[in-house]
Amino acid sequence: MADAIETLTRKDFVSDQEVRWCPGCGDYAILAQMQRVLPEMGIAREEMVFISGIGCSSRFPYYMNTYGLHTIHGRAATVATGLKVANPDLHVWVITGDGDSLSIGGNHLLHVLRRNVNLNIILFNNAIYGLTKGQYSPTSPPGTRTYSSPMGSVEQDFNAISVALAAEATFVARSVDRNTKHMAEILKRATEHRGTSFVEIYQNCNIYNDGAWSFATEANVKDDQTVILEHGQPIIFGKDRDKGIRVNKLAPEVVTLGNGVSESDLLAHDETLDNPAHAYLLSRLTHPDYPVPLGVFRCVERPIYEEQIIAQGRQAVEDRGAGDLNALYHATDTWIVPEGPDAETVQEVHEELPTSNIIPDIEQEDPMAPRTALQQLLYDPISSLDLPVPECVSADTSVADAVETMRSKNLGCLLVVNKRGLLRGIFAQGDLFEKVAGRDIDLTKITIDSLMTKDPTALKTSDPIGHLLHLMSLHGFRHIPIVDPDGRPVGLASFKVMLKFTGGLFSDDISPN
Amino acid sequence: MDLNYSLHNDTVKHVDLSFYVEVQKDHPVDQVIAKMQNSQRKCALVMDQGKLIGIFTAHDIARRVIDQSEVINAPIETIMTPDPLTLQSDTTLIEAIRFMSDKPHRYMPVVDAEGRVLGTLTHYAIIKYMSDHFPEEIYNLPPTPDHFASARAGA
Numbered sequence: 001m002a003d004a005i006e007t008l009t010r011k012d013f014v015s016d017q018e019v020r021w022c023p024g025c026g027d028y029a030i031l032a033q034m035q036r037v038l039p040e041m042g043i044a045r046e047e048m049v050f051i052s053g054i055g056c057s058s059r060f061p062y063y064m065n066t067y068g069l070h071t072i073h074g075r076a077a078t079v080a081t082g083l084k085v086a087n088p089d090l091h092v093w094v095i096t097g098d099g100d101s102l103s104i105g106g107n108h109l110l111h112v113l114r115r116n117v118n119l120n121i122i123l124f125n126n127a128i129y130g131l132t133k134g135q136y137s138p139t140s141p142p143g144t145r146t147y148s149s150p151m152g153s154v155e156q157d158f159n160a161i162s163v164a165l166a167a168e169a170t171f172v173a174r175s176v177d178r179n180t181k182h183m184a185e186i187l188k189r190a191t192e193h194r195g196t197s198f199v200e201i202y203q204n205c206n207i208y209n210d211g212a213w214s215f216a217t218e219a220n221v222k223d224d225q226t227v228i229l230e231h232g233q234p235i236i237f238g239k240d241r242d243k244g245i246r247v248n249k250l251a252p253e254v255v256t257l258g259n260g261v262s263e264s265d266l267l268a269h270d271e272t273l274d275n276p277a278h279a280y281l282l283s284r285l286t287h288p289d290y291p292v293p294l295g296v297f298r299c300v301e302r303p304i305y306e307e308q309i310i311a312q313g314r315q316a317v318e319d320r321g322a323g324d325l326n327a328l329y330h331a332t333d334t335w336i337v338p339e340g341p342d343a344e345t346v347q348e349v350h351e352e353l354p355t356s357n358i359i360p361d362i363e364q365e366d367p368m369a370p371r372t373a374l375q376q377l378l379y380d381p382i383s384s385l386d387l388p389v390p391e392c393v394s395a396d397t398s399v400a401d402a403v404e405t406m407r408s409k410n411l412g413c414l415l416v417v418n419k420r421g422l423l424r425g426i427f428a429q430g431d432l433f434e435k436v437a438g439r440d441i442d443l444t445k446i447t448i449d450s451l452m453t454k455d456p457t458a459l460k461t462s463d464p465i466g467h468l469l470h471l472m473s474l475h476g477f478r479h480i481p482i483v484d485p486d487g488r489p490v491g492l493a494s495f496k497v498m499l500k501f502t503g504g505l506f507s508d509d510i511s512p513n
Numbered sequence: 514m515d516l517n518y519s520l521h522n523d524t525v526k527h528v529d530l531s532f533y534v535e536v537q538k539d540h541p542v543d544q545v546i547a548k549m550q551n552s553q554r555k556c557a558l559v560m561d562q563g564k565l566i567g568i569f570t571a572h573d574i575a576r577r578v579i580d581q582s583e584v585i586n587a588p589i590e591t592i593m594t595p596d597p598l599t600l601q602s603d604t605t606l607i608e609a610i611r612f613m614s615d616k617p618h619r620y621m622p623v624v625d626a627e628g629r630v631l632g633t634l635t636h637y638a639i640i641k642y643m644s645d646h647f648p649e650e651i652y653n654l655p656p657t658p659d660h661f662a663s664a665r666a667g668a
Contacts, residue, residue, distance in 0.1 A: 373517060377643075378650050400580060407576050410617075432579050433555060433571035438546040443580050463658040466647075470654045473644035476637060495636035500614035502643065506517045506607060 008039040015065040021056060026177035026203035027124060031063055033180055034093075034122075037187045043091050050093045051080045053100035056131045057124035057203070060095040074105025077112035077121065084117050085306045091191070092119040099129045102138040102158050113167035115305040116195040122187075123198070125160055126205040127212045134208035146208070161283035161297055164198040165276045171197035172279060173296045177204060178217040182228070182294060189296055195304055215287050216294070225287060229295030234266035235282075237291045245285070252285060271299045373505045382468060382482055383461035385501055387491030390415045390481060395424060399436070399451060400443040402427055413479045415489045416452050422487040425452035428479055458483045461490065465501075468493050516646045520607040525600055525623050528642040530632020533620065535560055538567070538590035542578060545569060545589045556620040556633050559593045565630050567593030570620055599624045602631055606642070609634060 013035040021027045038048070048066040052058035054073035061068025067090075071079045076094045084092055094112075101109045101123055112121070128146065129135040135148035139160060143152040164172045171193040175183040183201065190197035202213040215225040227237035227245070235245040236257070244266035246255045255261050270278060279298040286292060317323070371380070392415045393402065402414055406429070416425035427448045435451050436443070458481040459467055471477045472495060482491035533556040536545045545557050555571035569589055577592055578584055584592055599622045600609055613621060613636065621634045644651040 374647075377516075378647060403575065403579055412572070429571050429575040430555070432575045434550065436579060437571075437574045438543050438550065438585070440582070459658065466650055467654060467658050469640065469644050469647075469651045472637070473641045473651060478637070495619075495640055496614060498640060499610050499636060502520075503607065503611040503614050506520060508521065508607070 008045065010035045010039060012045060013038050013065050015063050017062040019063050020059060022207050024206040025056070026126065026201075026205070027057055027060070029177040029180060030122070030124060030183065030201055030203065031060065033183045033187055034064070037184050037191070041188070041191050043191075047089065048091045048093070049080075049083060050095055051076045051083070052095040053097075053105055054131070055097040055100045055129075056126075056205075057095055057097040058100060074100055074103070075108055076100070077105065077108040080119050081112055081115065081117050081305070084119055085309055088118070088306045088310060094119060094121040096121065096123050097130075098123065098125045098127060098137045098139040098158075098160070099131075102160065102163070106138075109163075110167040113164055113169040113196050113198060116168075116170055116302050117305045118195055118307075120190045120193075120197045121199065122190075123160060123200045124203040125200050126203045126209055127157075128205050128209035130205045130208055140209075159283055159286065160200045162280060164200075165280050165283060165298060168276075169198045169298065170195040170300050170302050171296070172283075172298045173198070174200045174202070174292075174294050176202040176213060176216045176226075176294060179294065186296070189299070193299060195302055216292055225291055227285070227291040227293050229269050229271070229282065229293050229297065231269055231271045231296065231299075234263045234268045235293075236263070236266065243291075245290070247281070250281070252281060252290065254290060269295075271296045273298075274300060373507075376465070377502065377505060378466040378469075379464045381462050382459055382465055382491075382493065385465065385491075385493065385497055387482060387493055387497060390489045390492035392417045392421070392489055393427075393448070394418070395449040395452070396447050398444050399432075399441075399446050399448055402448050403432070403443060412494065413492070414448070415481050415492065416448060417489065421489075423456070423458055423481055423483050423489050425449070425454050426456040426479060426481060427452040430478065456481060458487075458489075459493070460485065465498075468498065472498065516643060519646065520610070520643075521605055523606050523642075524602060525604050525606060525609050525634050526602050526631065528606070528634065528638040530623055530634060530638065532556060532635045532638060533558055533622075533633035535630075536569075536589055537561070538593075539588045541586050542589055542592060543585045546574065546578070556635070557589070558622055558630060558633065559589055560630075561590075564628070565597070565599070565622055565624070566590070567595045568597040568620065568622065569593040572619060597622055600634055601626070606639065610639060613639075 019028070045066050050061040050064050050066055050068040052061050052070050053076040058070060058076070061070055069079055076096055080092045080094045083090060096105065125139050127137055127139040127141070127144070129137050134146050136144050136146040136153045138158045140146065140153050141157050142154060145152050161172055161174055171190060173186045173190060175186040177183065186199055190199050202216055204210065204213055216222055223237065223239040227235055229235070237243055242257050244255055244257060244263070245252050246261070246265055247267050252267070255265070257263065273279070276298060282293050282297055376384070391405065391409060391411055393405070395416050405411070406414060413426055413428035415423060416427055418424050431451045431453070457471060457477065461482055461484070468480055471480055478495050480493045481489050482493055484490050532554055534548050534552050534554045536548060536557045536559055538559050538561045549555065549557055549571070557569045558565055559567035559569060567590060569592065573592070573594065598618060600612070602623055602625045609621070613634070619636055623631045623634050625631055
């Protein structure tokens with residue numbers, strides 16, 4: 001078998017399918033490099049799967065003589081993740097485009113990257129929707145004129161490398177369709193990486209976005225407008241290799257070597273740094289202000305998703321036996337809908353107690369156990385508090401009379417009720433402080449209706465004390481009316497009531513825990 | 514965090530004592546009220562040459578100022594509560610809670626051993642301090658108790 005793998009050639013990976021890309025499309029160059037590189041990787045054809053979403057690039061699997069799945073728009077990464085978990089021995093490539101994985105599939109791209117599934121993602125970036133005939137994409141720069149942005153796109157574009165780094169990718173690289181040698185190296189590196197490898201390839205759509213990457217491909221400019229990243233080497237570029245990138249207070253700057261600037265002043269590339277800040281800084285070198293980096297931005301080791309998932313499954317089986325899915329399905333929360341029109345209710349199935357211990361019951365609570373002080377503070381009903389009976393008045397009470405009532409009875413607030421005794425408002429010293437104090441207002445001429453807080457937040461006696469603390473501490477309510485189920489005030493909770501309750505709740509016999 | 518342990522070991526210095534303003538004894542009442550309103554503080558400590566001599570609160574406004582317009586231009590020292598009770602800064606919180614729940618005082622100036630004012634202890638600050646021990650049980654509640662899901666399930 002090993003011999004057979006070694007003798008595979010490019011042709012072995014070429015399928016019999018008619019290639020339907022437009023003549024001159026950059027996709028051909030990527031296909032060619034993939035078919036060139038794979039025979040060198042020592043992987044059997046039948047262990048390879050190419051999975052794509054929707055778009056021009058997503059036709060790729062048809063053209064590879066391997067297993068392939070042409071799946072749902074934006075969801076290639078999810079299908080690939082499932083496949084790797086089900087069969088981790090397969091070598092999986094996700095083939096996608098800027099529309100497929102940065103528009104509709106943006107979410108799925110983020111999560112496959114952070115999970116670090118051991119697969120390779122090749123993003124064909126042509127900065128246009130090609131299959132749908134030329135609308136701007138998430139990587140089209142602002143101002144791009146297309147059929148869907150005739151006056152120029154007004155959208156900030158995505159930087160695919162920055163997105164991948166932000167999503168915690170462990171291998172992030174960029175190449176360009178016309179630099180075939182470089183692309184081949186990057187594809188090899190990506191294949192070798194253990195974990196999710198993310199490769200952005202600048203790919204020319206010669207029909208709808210021709211020349212989008214000419215700065216990186218045209219012979220007369222590319223050496224000055226791109227920089228090849230080499231691990232451990234200072235970042236040098238230019239036709240004469242006389243320019244470099246220096247970092248000045250976290251800002252990159254282009255400098256010319258000589259006149260006191262030496263290679264040791266330049267930023268040296270290190271793709272293995274655990275902190276992604278270096279790679280991110282490089283990803284922000286964009287055309288035309290900087291040379292655009294090509295190569296491996298980041299290559300670090302991290303545990304692999306499917307290996308951990310599978311190990312957990314094995315461990316669970318080891319600890320608890322193989323389990324019975326059927327028993328789990330029927331273990332609990334199942335019911336039978338009775339037959340016939342006369343049946344009134346759904347009968348819950350009680351006789352079958354859980355047969356599985358897969359889901360532990362974490363809310364086991366002994367109802368007979370004495371309640372702790374904390375349980376009382378948080379969960380006991382408000383009825384267990386010693387609440388004063390509120391003073392209730394009608395809304396047409398004058399403020400002068402209300403002030404006198406509060407003064408003579410030494411109250412901090414009055415509740416306002418309607419004729420049926422239902423709570424309608426609360427009138428407190430705070431209202432006087434905020435709305436009356438310092439102003440020249442004749443208190444005999446106004447009613448508390450104009451000053452009170454209407455329809456105040458009230459709780460019922462059966463509500464937990466914790467909710468009082470919630471309202472008091474988050475909203476600062478000093479007084480909270482407690483009402484019966486119809487809405488008639490039966491008590492008045494306050495900061496002071498809570499302090500008194502707390503003071504009595506905790507014994508002085510304490511031990512830290 | 515164990516609230517019981519904290520209440521017995523933390524002192525009043527450990528809660529937010531910033532809910533007050535300082536005024537001088539000769540400030541007119543209306544200016545003091547304006548200062549309190551602007552800073553949304555219901556407590557003013559009245560100072561004389563750096564020493565605490567009185568306290569004036571929203572409660573006093575409701576009881577002694579609100580319908581007595583003739584006092585509005587008087588100096589605050591004529592209407593304040595003089596020589597207020599204070600708490601020493603090494604008072605534990607459980608002591609402070611028990612003290613304050615037995616007394617009518619909503620605001621208690623906190624002083625150090627030399628008598629310097631460190632701040633004012635308020636009911637609210639204590640409630641907040643307690644709730645901070647249980648963010649999940651207190652802060653992560655639905656707007657009303659009725660919003661609770663009947664079972665821990667969801668789609």
